[in-house]
Amino acid sequence: MGVYERQQREKKILEAAIQLFGEKGLHVSTMADVARKTRISKGLIYFYYKSKEDLYLALTKKGMDELKELFNKSFGKPKEKTGLEIMTTLVEGYLSFAREKAVFHDALLDFLSVLDSYQVQREKVSPLILESPYFTKLLQSHHDLAKLGIKAISMGIQDGSIRPDLHAESAFYTLWSMMIGYTKVTGSVSLEPGDIKINAESWKNGFLKLFFEILKGSNTPFKSQPVQGKLF
Amino acid sequence: MGVYERQQREKKILEAAIQLFGEKGLHVSTMADVARKTRISKGLIYFYYKSKEDLYLALTKKGMDELKELFNKSFGKPKEKTGLEIMTTLVEGYLSFAREKAVFHDALLDFLSVLDSYQVQREKVSPLILESPYFTKLLQSHHDLAKLGIKAISMGIQDGSIRPDLHAESAFYTLWSMMIGYTKVTGSVSLEPGDIKINAESWKNGFLKLFFEILKGSNTPFKSQPVQGKLF
Amino acid sequence: MGVYERQQREKKILEAAIQLFGEKGLHVSTMADVARKTRISKGLIYFYYKSKEDLYLALTKKGMDELKELFNKSFGKPKEKTGLEIMTTLVEGYLSFAREKAVFHDALLDFLSVLDSYQVQREKVSPLILESPYFTKLLQSHHDLAKLGIKAISMGIQDGSIRPDLHAESAFYTLWSMMIGYTKVTGSVSLEPGDIKINAESWKNGFLKLFFEILKGSNTPFKSQPVQGKLF
Amino acid sequence: MGVYERQQREKKILEAAIQLFGEKGLHVSTMADVARKTRISKGLIYFYYKSKEDLYLALTKKGMDELKELFNKSFGKPKEKTGLEIMTTLVEGYLSFAREKAVFHDALLDFLSVLDSYQVQREKVSPLILESPYFTKLLQSHHDLAKLGIKAISMGIQDGSIRPDLHAESAFYTLWSMMIGYTKVTGSVSLEPGDIKINAESWKNGFLKLFFEILKGSNTPFKSQPVQGKLF
DNA sequence: AATGAATGAGTCTTCATTCAT
DNA sequence: TATGAATGAAGACTCATTCAT
Numbered sequence: 015m016g017v018y019e020r021q022q023r024e025k026k027i028l029e030a031a032i033q034l035f036g037e038k039g040l041h042v043s044t045m046a047d048v049a050r051k052t053r054i055s056k057g058l059i060y061f062y063y064k065s066k067e068d069l070y071l072a073l074t075k076k077g078m079d080e081l082k083e084l085f086n087k088s089f090g091k092p093k094e095k096t097g098l099e100i101m102t103t104l105v106e107g108y109l110s111f112a113r114e115k116a117v118f119h120d121a122l123l124d125f126l127s128v129l130d131s132y133q134v135q136r137e138k139v140s141p142l143i144l145e146s147p148y149f150t151k152l153l154q155s156h157h158d159l160a161k162l163g164i165k166a167i168s169m170g171i172q173d174g175s176i177r178p179d180l181h182a183e184s185a186f187y188t189l190w191s192m193m194i195g196y197t198k199v200t201g202s203v204s205l206e207p208g209d210i211k212i213n214a215e216s217w218k219n220g221f222l223k224l225f226f227e228i229l230k231g232s233n234t235p236f237k238s239q240p241v242q243g244k245l246f
Numbered sequence: 247m248g249v250y251e252r253q254q255r256e257k258k259i260l261e262a263a264i265q266l267f268g269e270k271g272l273h274v275s276t277m278a279d280v281a282r283k284t285r286i287s288k289g290l291i292y293f294y295y296k297s298k299e300d301l302y303l304a305l306t307k308k309g310m311d312e313l314k315e316l317f318n319k320s321f322g323k324p325k326e327k328t329g330l331e332i333m334t335t336l337v338e339g340y341l342s343f344a345r346e347k348a349v350f351h352d353a354l355l356d357f358l359s360v361l362d363s364y365q366v367q368r369e370k371v372s373p374l375i376l377e378s379p380y381f382t383k384l385l386q387s388h389h390d391l392a393k394l395g396i397k398a399i400s401m402g403i404q405d406g407s408i409r410p411d412l413h414a415e416s417a418f419y420t421l422w423s424m425m426i427g428y429t430k431v432t433g434s435v436s437l438e439p440g441d442i443k444i445n446a447e448s449w450k451n452g453f454l455k456l457f458f459e460i461l462k463g464s465n466t467p468f469k470s471q472p473v474q475g476k477l478f
Numbered sequence: 479m480g481v482y483e484r485q486q487r488e489k490k491i492l493e494a495a496i497q498l499f500g501e502k503g504l505h506v507s508t509m510a511d512v513a514r515k516t517r518i519s520k521g522l523i524y525f526y527y528k529s530k531e532d533l534y535l536a537l538t539k540k541g542m543d544e545l546k547e548l549f550n551k552s553f554g555k556p557k558e559k560t561g562l563e564i565m566t567t568l569v570e571g572y573l574s575f576a577r578e579k580a581v582f583h584d585a586l587l588d589f590l591s592v593l594d595s596y597q598v599q600r601e602k603v604s605p606l607i608l609e610s611p612y613f614t615k616l617l618q619s620h621h622d623l624a625k626l627g628i629k630a631i632s633m634g635i636q637d638g639s640i641r642p643d644l645h646a647e648s649a650f651y652t653l654w655s656m657m658i659g660y661t662k663v664t665g666s667v668s669l670e671p672g673d674i675k676i677n678a679e680s681w682k683n684g685f686l687k688l689f690f691e692i693l694k695g696s697n698t699p700f701k702s703q704p705v706q707g708k709l710f
Numbered sequence: 711m712g713v714y715e716r717q718q719r720e721k722k723i724l725e726a727a728i729q730l731f732g733e734k735g736l737h738v739s740t741m742a743d744v745a746r747k748t749r750i751s752k753g754l755i756y757f758y759y760k761s762k763e764d765l766y767l768a769l770t771k772k773g774m775d776e777l778k779e780l781f782n783k784s785f786g787k788p789k790e791k792t793g794l795e796i797m798t799t800l801v802e803g804y805l806s807f808a809r810e811k812a813v814f815h816d817a818l819l820d821f822l823s824v825l826d827s828y829q830v831q832r833e834k835v836s837p838l839i840l841e842s843p844y845f846t847k848l849l850q851s852h853h854d855l856a857k858l859g860i861k862a863i864s865m866g867i868q869d870g871s872i873r874p875d876l877h878a879e880s881a882f883y884t885l886w887s888m889m890i891g892y893t894k895v896t897g898s899v900s901l902e903p904g905d906i907k908i909n910a911e912s913w914k915n916g917f918l919k920l921f922f923e924i925l926k927g928s929n930t931p932f933k934s935q936p937v938q939g940k941l942f
Numbered sequence: 943a944a945t946g947a948a949t950g951a952g953t954c955t956t957c958a959t960t961c962a963t
Numbered sequence: 964t965a966t967g968a969a970t971g972a973a974g975a976c977t978c979a980t981t982c983a984t
Contacts, residue, residue: 041273044957055966057960066958123430130433156434160442183444184452188424191431191453195423198355201362202388203419210392212415220416221423228456252947277975287949292976505737508978519945521982530979587894594897620898624906647908648916652888655895655917659887662819665826666852667883674856676879684880685887692920716968741954751970756955 024062026052028076031069036117040070067140071148074125077118078155084111085162097170098229104166105193105225112197119197125152163190170229177231189225196221256294258284260308263301268349272302299372303380306357309350310387316343317394329402333461336398337425337454344429351429357384395422402461409463421457428453488526490516492540495533500581504534531604535612538589541582542619548575549626561634565693568630569657569686576661583661589616627654634693641695653689660685720758722748724772727765732813736766763836767844770821773814774851780807781858793866797925800862801889801918808893815893821848859886866925873927885921892917 030051034043045066049056063069088103089095095103112119131138143149163186170176204214262283266275277298281288295301320335321327327335344351363370375381395418402408436446444452494515498507509530513520527533552567553559559567576583595602607613627650634640668678726747730739741762745752759765784799785791791799808815827834839845859882866872900910908916 045959046957049967056958057966058964060959061964126430126434129437133433133437153437157438157442160438164442181448181452183442184449185456187431187435187444187449188428188453188456191427192420192424193427194430195425195427196420198358198426199419199423201365202358205361205365205385206389206392210389210396210415212419216413217416217419220413221420224417224420224460228459255947276973278973281950288975289950289977290948293947298975509980510978513946520980521945522943524980525944590894590898593901597897597901617901621902621906624902628906645912645916647906648913649920651895651899651908651913652892652917652920655891656884656888657891658894659889659891660884662822662890663883663887665829666822669825669829669849670853670856674853674860674879676883680877681880681883684877685884688881688884688924691924719968740952742952745971752954753956753971754969757968762954 020062023054023058027054027059027062027069028072031073032076032117035070035073035121045069064146065142067142068146068148070121071125071143071146071152073117074121075148075152075155077115077121078125078152078159080115080118081108081111081122082155082159082162084108085159085166088166089162096173096175097166097168098175098226100166101170101176101189101229102226104163105189105222108193109196112193123194125156129156160186160190167229176229179231180229185228189228192221192225255286255290259286259291259294259301260304263305264308264349267302267305267353277301296378297374299374300378300380302353303357303375303378303384305349306353307380307384307387309347309353310357310384310391312347312350313340313343313354314387314391314394316340317391317398321394321398328405328407329398329400330407330458330461332398333402333408333421334458336395337421337457340425341428344425355426357388361388392418392422399461408461411463412461417460421460424453424457487516487518487522491518491523491526491533492536495537496540496581499534499537499585509533528610529606531606532610532612534585535589535607535610535616537581538585539612539616539619541579541585542589542616542623544579544582545572545575545586546619546623546626548572549623549630553626553630560637560639561630561632562639562690562693564630565634565640565653566690568627569653569689572657573660576657587658589620593620624650624654631693640693643695644693649692653692656685656689719750719754723750723755723758723765724768727769728772728813731766731769731817741765760842761838763838764842764844766817767821767839767842767848769813770817771844771848771851773811773817774821774848774855776811776814777804777807777818778851778855778858780804781855781862784862785858792869792871793862793864794871794922794925796862797866797872797885798922800859801885801921804889805892808889819890821852825852856882856886863925872925876925881924885924888917888921 027048030048031043034047034051038047045056045059048069049059052059059069063072084107085104088100088107090100090103128139128143136144164182167176167180167182167185171178171180171182200214200217203212203217206212259280262280263275266279266283270279277288277291280301281291284291291301295304316339317336320332320339322332322335360371360375368376396414399408399412399414399417403410403412403414432446432449435444435449438444491512494512495507498511498515502511509520509523512533513523516523523533527536548571549568552564552571554564554567592603592607600608628646631640631644631646631649635642635644635646664678664681667676667681670676723744726744727739730743730747734743741752741755744765745755748755755765759768780803781800784796784803786796786799824835824839832840860878863872863876863878863881867874867876867878896910896913899908899913902908
């Protein structure tokens with residue numbers, strides 16, 4: 015009954031949800047599954063999370079925080095890395111994250127969709143989402159994330175590793191878009207029959223080449239490609 | 247009883263589904279809704295579409311075809327446009343499509359997810375999807391779409407409007423990724439509070455600038471920006 | 479449109495039903511299945527058979543007739559066989575029939591159930607059954623069947639091959655009961671674990687022994703067992 | 711919430727099913743009927759019974775157990791009865807059971823059919839049946855039942871009331887077959903028109919005569935017929 | 943005579959959520 | 964605080980039968 019135990023339980027539920035939603039998918043998993051997996055009664059689960067959406071948002075929040083942590087770590091120690099190096103670490107990390115923690119990345123994208131509806135017409139968003147305490151927190155985390163990415167690019171511009179004519183904010187969102195799109199498209203690329211000359215690996219290389227070209231400008235066309243070489 | 251009437255009904259059902267799924271979302275809409283909206287009996291709906299998934303794939307196919315049509319039209323009359331101009335029309339069209347016909351675009355992305363599962367482990371894809379006649383058709387349409395995009399870039403490389411060092415296939419997928427990502431991210435950009443200096447418009451401009459930079463190379467840094475100017 | 483063609487079609491439908499109901503079961507098979515299999519439209523099927531029950535009763539009738547035919551054939555040429563020999567052929571035939579044409583035998587038992595309800599409370603029998611022209615015909619065929627069996631026993635009593643103190647009618651029904659029960663029970667006998675000393679073969683032998691003992695009396699306890707030996 | 715209440719509800723549902731399935735038949739009755747009759751929500755019915763098949767197997771189990779109980783009671787106190795007397799009580803009981811509790815007897819026969827399929831090809835049996843916890847229990851109960859019947863005959867052989875040359879196992883199954891067949895055939899006997907000299911009563915007598923003849927041997931042809939006299 | 947599109951009541955089943963204990 | 968039994972609306976889908984053409 016102590017605060018600690020309560021937090022432990024909350025965490026346990028969340029972790030079960032992460033596993034379950036990750037393996038079977040959100041719609042296929044049920045609250046009963048979560049209860050069974052945690053050995054915690056359904057009633058108590060509803061004490062900690064007000065609805066299934068609330069639980070899902072909690073999961074989203076955790077994913078967002080892990081991503082933020084990953085962004086943070088990409089900076090390394092102060093002055094250790096150039097902005098471009100930070101960005102390199104960051105893409106690498108992001109793409110791994112999207113692949114290995116697909117539940118989180120999917121949840122994040124779902125949240126972006128919610129944000130879209132929210133902005134267009136607040137009423138279209140389910141009350142269960144709006145009422146969740148995680149919704150506001152998520153709004154903040156999402157913002158923090160963007161700020162970190164923008165900061166990395168700004169640093170690169172400052173230290174000369176990234177071309178100076180870039181608008182950091184737009185550039186960050188563009189690069190983020192690219193990465194999101196990459197995760198969406200990558201599965202279908204390998205299915206292309208022979209008449210399209212591409213395969214998973216060549217496409218990834220091509221993608222990264224263009225990604226970094228945006229950061230560096232194409233007149234520095236990868237003479238030495240340490241960045242690309244390091245990736246993955 | 248004529249073939250014509252049959253096609254009319256089939257179309258009517260599909261159109262109701264497009265509206266319904268578009269407004270309320272796939273999961274929230276029911277086959278009963280579709281029946282009610284069309285004033286067609288549930289049984290008959292199942293006569294035309296073997297399952298809800300089948301209907302959704304039909305919708306996806308229609309979306310894919312509209313997109314293909316849009317791609318095709320972007321080429322204009324033979325020799326009328328440069329590859330770069332074609333690409334300009336194409337992004338413009340794609341982004342409008344994604345915004346105005348969001349159901350279709352969402353369905354397309356869902357299909358890409360299916361393709362991902364399909365490639366990793368065929369069994370993970372629901373039989374209802376695999377058994378739908380639209381599945382194979384969709385495979386083809388998706389392929390056609392990619393070929394068209396690649397063709398446009400190849401043409402640009404040929405006619406000198408697009409930089410020659412581009413690998414057309416990778417470039418197309420990268421640019422497509424960007425556009426997909428753009429549609430996912432764009433809704434949340436406008437929600438950013440003041441401390442991030444960006445708004446919907448500036449971000450779109452930034453995005454397009456980088457998009458075309460990839461095609462043209464950054465050493466032609468938008469002196470005259472006719473392309474960008476035309477957009478939207 | 480000739481009478482002949484009509485009969486052909488009727489037969490074709492019936493045969494499809496026999497196959498279908500036999501393979502998948504009555505409840506699992508649909509009228510649409512029948513239509514598909516025969517390449518005859520549903521509407522026309524309903525022209526020949528007024529309802530699914532009607533079709534099933536037609537099937538039942540055909541089974542009953544085949545059984546009657548089998549009974550008839552068991553008699554052989556006039557004076558060729560003793561009553562006991564006839565009965566021997568008859569059991570043999572009946573058990574093969576029940577095994578190899580299980581649809582027919584099941585249908586026959588279903589009909590006996592209907593008769594049961596009919597006798598207890600006429601209203602409990604579905605109108606679809608009562609209205610079928612096959613119902614009355616079935617009543618007659620069923621009666622014919624019984625008469626044939628009784629006749630065989632009577633002949634045996636006359637010719638001395640069957641014990642004289644038997645009441646032919648009761649004996650026939652009893653022996654028929656035995657055979658019906660045999661077909662119901664036989665599948666589960668082989669599943670008995672080792673602590674019940676029986677297997678499919680020993681039980682069949684035991685069954686037949688007692689079956690014929692009823693006909694011959696136990697004081698002729700199978701010294702020579704030609705009858706038993708011949709079976710199957 | 712107590713265990714007792716739970717069992718009460720479970721029982722209530724089962725009893726409603728027994729009535730419903732008995733009156734209208736399994737296929738005609740619906741789970742909604744059961745819910746309505748018990749005033750228990752559909753969801754809760756599915757909480758107690760995982761599927762309609764599960765509920766039907768539960769019913770079958772109850773029937774099997776009642777029959778087992780009946781078999782057990784037939785033995786009376788130790789050494790009180792001869793094997794033959796036990797068998798007498800047993801047939802009497804069985805036939806009453808089959809008549810008065812027809813749902814149970816029908817369910818039992820359905821189970822025998824399942825066993826048949828199970829033995830021929832396990833896959834042909836619906837997963838809903840195989841997954842029911844009652845399936846295994848039923849396998850055991852069915853076995854117990856057979857053992858009891860065999861035991862009664864063995865006892866009779868020991869105490870001299872039943873002829874010694876009988877193979878108890880085969881004899882039991884044969885006699886069981888007879889009884890099953892009797893229940894199937896009996897309804898149609900009374901419908902026979904006058905030209906077949908039989909009626910319900912005479913046929914029952916004839917049946918029982920032969921039944922006991924199998925047990926006693928025909929050279930003891932019912933001089934004193936206390937056994938027969940007692941029946942019904 | 944022949945078709946097969948059309949009906950719609952009915953089937954089993956699921957699951958987020960609540961609440962008496 | 965904790966349970967898990969209870970709810971009931973909703974879901975996808977089926978199929979015997981009819982009838983306009």
